[in-house]
Amino acid sequence: MMSFLKQYVMSGVSRHYKDETNRRIMVVNLFSAVGVSITFFLGIRALIGQEFPLAIILLTASITFALSQRIQIHFGTPRSRTVSMTLLITCLMVLVFLLLITGGKDNTGPLWIYLVPPVTMFFAGFVRGLLALLVFTIACTLLFFVFDESLLLTSYTYAFKSRLLYSFLTVTFLSAFYEYSRQKSYETALDLSEQFEQQANHDHLTKLMNRRGCQVTLEREYARIQRSKKVFSIAIADIDRFKSINDTYGHEAGDDVLVKISEIFSSRLRKQDILARWGGEEFMFIFPETTSSEAVNVLEELREALSYSAVAIGDSDIHITSSFGVCEVSCALPLADAIRHADMELYRAKESGRNKVCIG
Numbered sequence: 001m002m003s004f005l006k007q008y009v010m011s012g013v014s015r016h017y018k019d020e021t022n023r024r025i026m027v028v029n030l031f032s033a034v035g036v037s038i039t040f041f042l043g044i045r046a047l048i049g050q051e052f053p054l055a056i057i058l059l060t061a062s063i064t065f066a067l068s069q070r071i072q073i074h075f076g077t078p079r080s081r082t083v084s085m086t087l088l089i090t091c092l093m094v095l096v097f098l099l100l101i102t103g104g105k106d107n108t109g110p111l112w113i114y115l116v117p118p119v120t121m122f123f124a125g126f127v128r129g130l131l132a133l134l135v136f137t138i139a140c141t142l143l144f145f146v147f148d149e150s151l152l153l154t155s156y157t158y159a160f161k162s163r164l165l166y167s168f169l170t171v172t173f174l175s176a177f178y179e180y181s182r183q184k185s186y187e188t189a190l191d192l193s194e195q196f197e198q199q200a201n202h203d204h205l206t207k208l209m210n211r212r213g214c215q216v217t218l219e220r221e222y223a224r225i226q227r228s229k230k231v232f233s234i235a236i237a238d239i240d241r242f243k244s245i246n247d248t249y250g251h252e253a254g255d256d257v258l259v260k261i262s263e264i265f266s267s268r269l270r271k272q273d274i275l276a277r278w279g280g281e282e283f284m285f286i287f288p289e290t291t292s293s294e295a296v297n298v299l300e301e302l303r304e305a306l307s308y309s310a311v312a313i314g315d316s317d318i319h320i321t322s323s324f325g326v327c328e329v330s331c332a333l334p335l336a337d338a339i340r341h342a343d344m345e346l347y348r349a350k351e352s353g354r355n356k357v358c359i360g
């Protein structure tokens with residue numbers, strides 16, 4: 001029984017959806033299950049008691065609750081979820097409104113009004129929920145105090161109607177406050193998790209992707225070429241004689257140089273290319289859908305631009321060069337081997353005099 005209930009509440013939930021979407025799907029499932037059961041039970045009782053108008057209202061509501069849940073499960077699209085929620089809220093509001101008109105069983109119908117604010121806020125969110133509740137409150141006020149003679153099929157005292165509306169507004173205020181705080185906490189948690197994700201995948205010095213983020217991007221690119229059967233190219237760059245910069249000008253100046261080099265590289269890359277800090281004074285380039293000879297053209301330009309740019313350290317301007325090792329990645333070549341080949345080419349560039357682009 002419990003596992004059936006759990007399965008019902010979880011139906012339509014997917015790990016590909018955002019937490020907020022899954023939460024709404026579960027609430028719709030849960031609410032429709034409760035709504036269907038209660039209205040069905042009360043509808044049958046009204047039928048047996050020969051209260052036919054009430055029975056029709058309750059059984060129609062029961063069918064609508066069931067229908068709205070089926071819509072979200074059957075179509076599984078954002079639009080169907082909106083339709084499903086709108087149907088549930090409208091059905092609940094109409095049901096409660098009709099209970100106010102008829103009085104329901106022994107005039108207890110108005111008691112169900114307290115379900116409206118939390119359910120509406122849950123489903124529609126703060127802003128849309130408030131708007132829907134405003135419309136509902138106006139409709140109830142008009143029913144109680146303007147059209148009571150012509151529309152009400154039962155009678156309530158003035159004190160009952162006014163107290164009912166006051167207490168309804170109090171519950172509305174509390175539900176709105178709860179929903180507002182819940183949304184704010186959710187947004188804060190989302191922001192924090194994005195910040196952590198950003199920090200985990202980026203280098204704090206150059207603000208480029210770090211090795212971890214780069215590895216993920218490489219794997220994504222590799223998975224893409226398995227489907228497209230195209231190629232991409234990678235290159236590892238290592239700043240030449242960087243140790244001597246640290247030794248001459250200090251580690252902090254070395255850090256500044258790394259930032260400036262990353263800016264020079266980034267500013268000359270094409271929009272689709274990716275630059276990451278691979279570690280220490282090494283950078284990794286990813287050139288999507290690019291052959292190695294095309295990548296070499298881009299890198300030759302970068303190499304020249306770097307060697308001609310004067311990098312300011314304190315009062316001095318220094319010229320820095322970099323060596324590059326390139327490898328073309330195809331789906332036949334394992335990614336780890338491609339990285340190793342690029343590293344070997346970099347080693348060759350260093351061995352053959354530095355300030356070079358080498359390709360295997």
Ligand SMILES: Nc1nc2c(ncn2[C@@H]2O[C@H](COP(=O)(O)OP(=O)(O)OP(=O)(O)O)[C@@H](O)[C@H]2O)c(=O)[nH]1
Nearest residue numbers: 238239240241242243244246251252254255280281
């Ligand atoms: N300032 C600074 N230095 C770093 C950082 N990461 C690595 N280094 C330094 O980079 C230097 C790399 O030196 P080596 O690997 O010996 O190579 P190199 O001097 O660049 O010479 P070649 O690569 O052979 O041209 C070392 O002195 C590291 O301490 C960093 O984040 N900041």
